[in-house]
Amino acid sequence: MCKTGCQAxxxxxxxxxxxxxxxxxxxxxxxxxxDMHTCLEVMEDAYRxxxxxxxxxxxxxxxxxxxxxxxxxxxxxxxASRKLGIFAIRxxxxxxxxxxxxxxxxxxxxxxxxxxxxxLIFLLSVKNGAPLALMNDGYLQHMRVGACAxxxxxxxxxxxxxxxxxxxxxxxxRSYAKAICQVRPIERIRVF
Numbered sequence: 001m002c003k004t005g006c007q008a009x010x011x012x013x014x015x016x017x018x019x020x021x022x023x024x025x026x027x028x029x030x031x032x033x034x035d036m037h038t039c040l041e042v043m044e045d046a047y048r049x050x051x052x053x054x055x056x057x058x059x060x061x062x063x064x065x066x067x068x069x070x071x072x073x074x075x076x077x078x079x080a081s082r083k084l085g086i087f088a089i090r091x092x093x094x095x096x097x098x099x100x101x102x103x104x105x106x107x108x109x110x111x112x113x114x115x116x117x118x119x120l121i122f123l124l125s126v127k128n129g130a131p132l133a134l135m136n137d138g139y140l141q142h143m144r145v146g147a148c149a150x151x152x153x154x155x156x157x158x159x160x161x162x163x164x165x166x167x168x169x170x171x172x173x174r175s176y177a178k179a180i181c182q183v184r185p186i187e188r189i190r191v192f
Contacts, residue, residue, distance in 0.1 A: 020130070022130075022131040022132060022133060022134065023132070023133045023134075024133070024134050024135070025133055025134070025135040025136065026135075026136050027136045027138045027139040027140075029135075030135060030136070030139050030140050031139045034139070034140065034143055036143060036146065036147065036150070036178050036179055036182050037182055039143040039144065039146070039147040039179075040147045040150050040151065040154075040179060040182055040183065042147075043144065043147040043148060043151060044151055045083070046079075046081060047151065049081055049082065049083055054081075054082045054083065055079065055080060055081045055082060055083075056079065056080050057077070057078060057079035057080075058077060058078045058079075059077060060075055060076070060077040061075065061076055061077070062074070062075045063075070064096075067095070069097075070095050070096055070097050071095070071096040072093075072094070072095055072096075073092070073093075073094045073095075073096050073109070074091070074092070074093060074094075075091070075092040075094070076089055076090065076091050076092075077089070077090050078090070080126055082126070085125060085126050085127050086123050086124065086125065086126060086132065087123070087124045087125075087126050088121055088122065088123050088124075089121070089122045089124075090119065090120070090121050090137060090141075091119065091120050091121075091122065092117075092118065092119045092137075093111050093118040093119075094109040094110065094111060094117070094118070095109065095110055095111065096108070096109050097109070097110075117138060119136070119137035119138060119141060120134060120135065120136065120137060121133075121134070121135045121136075121137045121140065122134055122135075123135070142171075142172065142174075142175040143175065145172055145175060145176075146172065146174075146175030146176050146178055146179040147179050148179075149172075149175070149176040149179050149180060150176075150178075150179025150180050150182055150183050151179075151183075153179075153180045153183055153184055154183040154184075157184060159184070160185070161184045161185075161186070162184070162185055162186060162187045162188065163186070163187065163188045163189070163190060164176075164177060164180055164181075164186055164188070164189045164190065165190050165192065166189055166190065166191045166192065167192055168191070168192075169191050173191070177189055
């Protein structure tokens with residue numbers, strides 16, 4: 001009996017991954033092996049590969065479905081690296097709520113209930129098409145976006161910069177700060 005509870009694999013269905021298994025990685029697994037220094041190196045390599053036209057991506061595409069009283073949004077973005085031999089698709093499943101606060105309208109998103117999110121990354125081999133991994137994207141997303149801010153600071157700020165001026169203290173602010181502190185000798189962070 002297989003782990004899913006079925007009696008056997010349906011006739012004619014063969015295992016897609018020969019000699020290996022697709023793995024599932026939680027945020028905890030990813031956090032145990034990915035630090036900001038490594039993420040900065042990998043993202044810098046990816047941007048270099050993109051510049052040399054050895055990598056590709058498709059910008060995020062969102063698909064909206066009106067629901068009462070909110071909206072459902074399915075979002076995807078893809079990228080591939082020839083050097084790493086992988087194709088990745090990031091998938092997000094969100095419920096959207098737009099709320100008015102005085103003259104301002106804000107967007108809140110969640111999956112199932114407020115404060116929870118659903119983002120996944122599916123990795124595939126570009127060498128043989130094999131599925132490699134399915135990963136939660138919560139931790140990885142913060143690291144990836146933070147690393148982009150860190151690379152921006154590395155190439156666009158003075159090498160002796162010691163202060164970060166941060167506009168807002170939202171969900172990504174700590175990731176930005178962590179990355180920028182890796183590339184500059186930061187002594188103080190000012191949040192506005």
